[in-house]
Amino acid sequence: MKNTAIYIHIPFCDHKCIYCDFYSLVSYDNIEEYLKYLKLEIAYYAKLYSQNRIIDTIFFGGGTPSFMTPNYIGEIIAEISKNFNLDQNAEITLETNPGTVSKQKMAEFIIAGINRVSIGIQTFDEKELKFLTRIHNKETAIKTVYNTAEAGIENISIDLIFSLPNQTKKTWIENLNIAASLPIKHISTYSLILEKGTILNKMVLDGKVKMASENHDAELYKYTMDFLTNEGFTQYEISNFAKENYECRHNLYYWEYRDYLSFGTAAHSFVNGERWWNFSSLKKYISEIEINRNAKRGSEILDKSQILDEYIMLGLRSKGINLSEIKKYSDDWYFEKKENINSFIKERYLIQTEERISCTQKGYIICDEIISKLI
Numbered sequence: 001m002k003n004t005a006i007y008i009h010i011p012f013c014d015h016k017c018i019y020c021d022f023y024s025l026v027s028y029d030n031i032e033e034y035l036k037y038l039k040l041e042i043a044y045y046a047k048l049y050s051q052n053r054i055i056d057t058i059f060f061g062g063g064t065p066s067f068m069t070p071n072y073i074g075e076i077i078a079e080i081s082k083n084f085n086l087d088q089n090a091e092i093t094l095e096t097n098p099g100t101v102s103k104q105k106m107a108e109f110i111i112a113g114i115n116r117v118s119i120g121i122q123t124f125d126e127k128e129l130k131f132l133t134r135i136h137n138k139e140t141a142i143k144t145v146y147n148t149a150e151a152g153i154e155n156i157s158i159d160l161i162f163s164l165p166n167q168t169k170k171t172w173i174e175n176l177n178i179a180a181s182l183p184i185k186h187i188s189t190y191s192l193i194l195e196k197g198t199i200l201n202k203m204v205l206d207g208k209v210k211m212a213s214e215n216h217d218a219e220l221y222k223y224t225m226d227f228l229t230n231e232g233f234t235q236y237e238i239s240n241f242a243k244e245n246y247e248c249r250h251n252l253y254y255w256e257y258r259d260y261l262s263f264g265t266a267a268h269s270f271v272n273g274e275r276w277w278n279f280s281s282l283k284k285y286i287s288e289i290e291i292n293r294n295a296k297r298g299s300e301i302l303d304k305s306q307i308l309d310e311y312i313m314l315g316l317r318s319k320g321i322n323l324s325e326i327k328k329y330s331d332d333w334y335f336e337k338k339e340n341i342n343s344f345i346k347e348r349y350l351i352q353t354e355e356r357i358s359c360t361q362k363g364y365i366i367c368d369e370i371i372s373k374l375i
Ligand code: SF4
Pocket: 012, 013, 014, 015, 016, 017, 020, 021, 022, 024, 062, 063, 064, 097, 120
């Protein structure tokens, strides 16, 4: 039996945030229709891949999955359970935006099967929330965490963004202090990235907004790692911190290069060394599923050297390169890179144990540079 993860993309949002480049729609006209086609896609791939597999995690991402009704989410979980072998202890995560769920609605999500919630708070600072055009305020963000905990979810994660334009170290520290006071088990902290095609990108190009400098970004990132480590969180990926036993099992599938199936618009899957991706447009997704029962836009089978490079990159960004596993992709890599590896170890950017080579916290700060030397 092979453990496998499933990702479900729910593309509907209340509005478009200025920094967001995810595929999301602000019209709700097709919500019910989308459910029908998701079910058809799930059934199609189950015929191909359900044998000898156990579904270990399901992740509802978006968009804003918490806008959906608990019944809607429950129907998708039931469809997966009907078509695949769903582990009864599977981790089932719902991405949730503050302001979209009451305690009652969260309790109904639990009945539907949700047992982990990832809340997209981004910042507790009122000015920064306005700048990011989020629909919630500080009070709603905090209330959503408590509502979730009181409804019965123990495994709560929050997302925060740092290096926002004009964000001072002081406001970022305040964000971290509030986060640490909440009943959460996991934090993802991302530095704001300027994505092409976003409103924010245009604002920067027009000179209306200035992005934070690299030095400021590195300073906030270093502070974050020290702070969260002191608060009892372990860093297990460049942007992710968890209390003991609360690492996100789903995300580990991506970082450890294990199989995952994804359904919905713009979804990417990776199974048996093949990667494929769906059409992004909802209209196209629906028409493709109608005709072919799948909405595959493209696919690739990675060759050995691509797999090796990706394995190294993902390993260094997370828990490290497993020295026996990497032999599956290359016998020579370690010996070819030994000099570079040793010099990074000497400067305490990398650490090597019998089992693996990993970035230290100092190493995470220059992770891209390390990766470029080791691939
Ligand atoms: S709520 Fe999330 S997915 Fe939707 S537009 Fe905002 S950032 Fe993007």
